[in-house]
Amino acid sequence: MKARVTVTLKSGILDPQGKAIEGALKSLGVEGVASVRQGKVFDIEMAGADRAKAEAALKDAADKLLANTVIENYRVELL
Amino acid sequence: MKSAVLVFPGINRERDMARALKLVSGKEAAMVWHAETALPKGTDLVVVPGGFSYGDYLRCGAIASRAPVMDAVRDFASRGGLVLGVCNGFQILCEAGLLPGVLMRNARLKFICHDVHLRVERSGTPFTRGYNAGQVIRVPVAHGDGNYEADEETLKRLEGEGRVLYRYCSPEGVVDEASNINGAANSIAGIVNERGNVLGMMPHPENHVEEIMGCTDGRGLFAGLVAHLDKAA
Numbered sequence: 001m002k003a004r005v006t007v008t009l010k011s012g013i014l015d016p017q018g019k020a021i022e023g024a025l026k027s028l029g030v031e032g033v034a035s036v037r038q039g040k041v042f043d044i045e046m047a048g049a050d051r052a053k054a055e056a057a058l059k060d061a062a063d064k065l066l067a068n069t070v071i072e073n074y075r076v077e078l079l
Numbered sequence: 080m081k082s083a084v085l086v087f088p089g090i091n092r093e094r095d096m097a098r099a100l101k102l103v104s105g106k107e108a109a110m111v112w113h114a115e116t117a118l119p120k121g122t123d124l125v126v127v128p129g130g131f132s133y134g135d136y137l138r139c140g141a142i143a144s145r146a147p148v149m150d151a152v153r154d155f156a157s158r159g160g161l162v163l164g165v166c167n168g169f170q171i172l173c174e175a176g177l178l179p180g181v182l183m184r185n186a187r188l189k190f191i192c193h194d195v196h197l198r199v200e201r202s203g204t205p206f207t208r209g210y211n212a213g214q215v216i217r218v219p220v221a222h223g224d225g226n227y228e229a230d231e232e233t234l235k236r237l238e239g240e241g242r243v244l245y246r247y248c249s250p251e252g253v254v255d256e257a258s259n260i261n262g263a264a265n266s267i268a269g270i271v272n273e274r275g276n277v278l279g280m281m282p283h284p285e286n287h288v289e290e291i292m293g294c295t296d297g298r299g300l301f302a303g304l305v306a307h308l309d310k311a312a
Contacts (some may be wrong), residue, residue: 016185
């Protein structure tokens, strides 16, 4: 079973990397970019077919390691 | 003072740290591998040194903070044991939940490697008793992610409870924007936990302990720890 965990910075947390990317896009002449926030995507292959179990395990993974919940939010998707 | 220096893959300041500890305390530090599940018997001080554990993958310190030895460190700290985290060690302690907040990418995105001045905010703690309150010390920094951030509530508590022990400042001891090298909230360079037995700091006091290094301002931190433990014994 394929799954995806997306980790993003909480709103209000400064993101200097996103800001730098935003600046680079603007200097490249890409139009219409208002702002950029950088995050992370984890594509995870889960063994077994129990979706509820997989979702719970992935939430556990995100809480324990993939995200720092002080500054980041996460979203778990089963694909 | 019996110290234990933790060793993770990718750490590179452990020998500097061990050398400083030996120099000031007169005793050889134990090097403790991250896969260990216990600290050496009679450990007085655990040091989490600087470097780039696990190549800073995921987030700085994130993977090291979940290593088996960290459970032993957590247990040691909960019994009041002294823990010092420097640079990557500070990041690891935050990720481990032993200290509040997080160390974000430097505000100007650059890796910073030079001497900085720190104002010792208060004396009389195990980590600052080798200095006077208000004293300015010069120590090096070498980090890309040292921008300390925490939510308003946490910052208010840190300040209110006198838990900010070291702050970036000018050579004259003035805390201002120009001396806040990495954009840290309130120019924070080092904080302690609620109980006051766990310190995390970005600068490297262990690199200013001998004349040959050009400065010995870092010695006071270690000398203070030794004095604290001698008094407690």
